[in-house]
Amino acid sequence: MEQDRDRGRWQHAVVIGAGFTGLLAARVLARRFARVTLLERDRLAPGTTHRSGLPQGRHPHGLLARGAAVVEELFPGIRAELAGRGAPVFDFGEGFATRLPHAWAPRTAVGIEVQSLDLTALESALRGRVRAEPAVRVRDGFVVEGLQLSADRRRAVAVTGRDRDDPDHTAVRIEADVIVDAAGRASRLPGWLAAAGLPRPEQRRVASPLVYSSRMYELPEDAAPGWLVSFEMTFPPLVRRGGAAVTVGPGHRLVSVIAPAGELPPPRDETALREFAGSLHNPLFAQVMAQGRPVTPVYRCPVGGNRWFRYDRLRRFPDRLLVLGDAFCAYNPVYGQGLTVAALQAELLGRLLARAGEPAGVAARFQRRAARIALFPWLTATAADQGWTTSRPGPLVNWARRFLGRVLLRVPGDPELYTHFARVQNMLASPLVLLRPSLLHRLLRPARSPQGDGPAQ
Ligand SMILES: Cc1cc2nc3c(=O)[nH]c(=O)nc-3n(C[C@H](O)[C@H](O)[C@H](O)COP(=O)(O)OP(=O)(O)OC[C@H]3O[C@@H](n4cnc5c(N)ncnc54)[C@H](O)[C@@H]3O)c2cc1C
Known part of the structure; x- marks a missing residue:
């Protein structure tokens, strides 16, 4: 029954x-x-953080505002619990220093609260809550x-x-x-x-031949001020290498460089990591490496x-x-x-x-x-990643790619457009909002050379 x-x-x-x-x-x-x-x-003994079934746990993760809201709804108080362990909560536009393919994204409040965290810390907090459910048995x-x-x-x-x-x-x-x-x-x-x-x-x-090389750094809390998360977006074939850095606790930043496998060897050690970081448009990753002390080996992970x-x-x-x-x-x-x-x-x-x-x-x-x-996340990711192949995309992906390219070109010089784009990026709004006449008009007007705020250093 x-x-x-x-x-x-x-x-x-x-x-x-x-x-x-x-x-x-x-x-x-x-x-x-x-x-x-x-x-x-995997075995999940109390205190387990890194485990073989979670290779991505060594690498930076961003939880978009919409996903964070769902997690909070399912596990009330989880954001505060993680904040208590050092995961900062901040306005996306203020705390993110994002280098887009042509220029920096504006640095301005967008009214979207996000939290910078470590995937393993998030998982272990969730696991603690789930284990406490009387109905649930975890058989590890x-x-x-x-x-x-x-x-x-x-x-x-x-x-x-x-x-x-x-x-x-x-x-x-x-x-x-x-x-x-x-x-x-x-x-x-x-x-x-x-x-x-x-x-x-x-x-x-749809292939994306990228490999993350990541390492955790400890640095004085007042070092590298002005940003909590930084990112350099890949947009092939124009931008073929990228990076990410997230604050995962007081004085700890997890830094990653993202390399196209096959074109150049993904860094395995500090020297290669620094050299690679120095080749990016975003100087913030190299800055953390220069100011910080590495506290883990360099871990590598293909994105799959x-x-x-x-x-x-x-x-x-x-x-x-x-x-x-x-x-x-x-x-x-x-x-x-x-x-x-x-x-x-x-x-x-x-x-x-x-x-x-x-x-x-x-x-x-x-x-x-x-x-x-x-579907929409798929279209976004594959439209951008189509640039890794020489095959011709279908009409929908082709259109989505051109549209995304136009948005990325215009966002740096247009804080209002960025505010809407940030909502789309955080899955708080459908990408279709960017087709509203008032925003479409901003996207279609003739281009000035793209500008944006530089990184706060
Ligand atoms: C380098 C990297 C960076 C990333 N960054 C981001 C990011 O910034 N933001 C974001 O949203 N996403 C990011 N992702 C993606 C994100 O990590 C995944 O979408 C997410 O972790 C998927 O969770 P999952 O539970 O579906 O799968 P998994 O995390 O893979 O969990 C699957 C679990 O199933 C277990 N399992 C598998 N097979 C069996 C079996 N036969 N029997 C028993 N157990 C089994 C595994 O051990 C594992 O614990 C990143 C991924 C990578 C690789």
């Missing part, structure tokens, strides 16, 4: 992966299910190896896997009323569907390109199975969209579950609507 009548809840949900997406999914599922099991292949060190469907292959019924530390490698089967794949880029779902005789989803890919598994388009997709976050659609991270898209998808899942009379049928509705959330 699915419904736990005493509690008005459904019985059991399983989530594969306890990364950012899995944690948010577990939170919304716990409102509707009597039991939620979060399966994670458990590798999911397969998916089982009903005899007619119309619904997902169980996952199979093993405890990593079990010397006998005993196979374990876990039944569930709903199964959520939040395994990130490591998701094996396409193969599991094929093994069950179902079609694989079409895979859209843009990849979208079109589960939303499959005619035969099992019910009770949902795919969220990077497992569904993963982006070139230089545009900072992945966490926010995942948060919006978790929020959507919560809304659909709250309205549904039973778990049946939620999956297809979810996947279609999750695709709508993924």
Whole structure:
């Protein structure tokens, strides 16, 4: 029986992966299910920060204002908790020193509050909250190896896997009323569907051959004032290298340079890092390196390109199975969209579950609507990344690329346009607002040479 009548809840949900997406999914599922099991292949001993399943945890992350709002709604007080541990909250326009392809973005308040943070700190705070949910059990060190469907292959019924530390490698089967794949880029779902005789989803890919090289620096708190996050945006073929630096706690900045693999070796040590930083338009990364003391090795991470598994388009997709976050659609991270898209998808899942009379049928509705959330971020990232290839883009991507190029050209000299663009960047407004006549007019008027505020130093 699915419904736990005493509690008005459904019985059991399983989530594969306890990364950012899995944690948010577990939170919304716990409102509707009597039991939620979060399966994670890494060991998550108390105090775990860096782990092999989270290679991106060594690299700068920005959580856009819209994503942060969803996280705060799901976990009230989390922003203050992180602020208490040193993650600053500030106005996006004032705290971000952004070097766009042609010039600096204006430095002016835009009325958008953001927080600069470290992904591992965010994850461990979320994990603490999720572990405290009476309905949730986190089963770490458990590798999911397969998916089982009903005899007619119309619904997902169980996952199979093993405890990593079990010397006998005993196979374990876990039944569930709903199964959520939040395994990130490591998701094996396409193969599991094929093994069950179902079609694989079409895979859209747009390459972005970038590699992050990152290192944490400790520096006096009054060093490098005037900015909390700095960024140099890539926009190929015009701008092929970039960088990012985020304040992750008092006196700590995580700095990254972003190199096109194949064209030049991504830096591996301090000398190469400094040399690369010195070649950028943005001097702030080199400034942190000069003033700070490195406190970690240099970590490298390829971004993995843009990849979208079109589960939303499959005619035969099992019910009770949902795919969220990077497992569904993963982006070139230089545009900072992945966490926010995942948060919006978790929020959507919560809304659909709250309205549904039973778990049946939620999956297809979810996947279609999750695709709508993924679409604009996909267009933005792939329009920009089209510049890495020589292949001709389709008409929509071509148009989006030219439009984005025009926006990036005009934003530096136009603080009002920047205010609207900052809302779009933070996913607080649809990119379509930039097509309003009043803004379109600003975009289309003849160009002066692009100008913008230089970095505050
Ligand atoms: C260098 C870099 C910088 C980035 N910067 C930004 C940024 O500034 N802003 C932004 O929004 N996004 C950024 N991203 C993207 C962001 O990190 C991802 O979108 C986000 O972390 C995805 O979360 P997820 O939970 O979907 O996947 P993941 O974080 O990959 O989590 C998946 C989890 O599933 C577990 N797992 C996988 N397979 C199994 C299995 N078979 N059994 C059990 N467990 C399993 C893994 O161990 C992992 O813990 C960046 C990414 C990179 C690489």
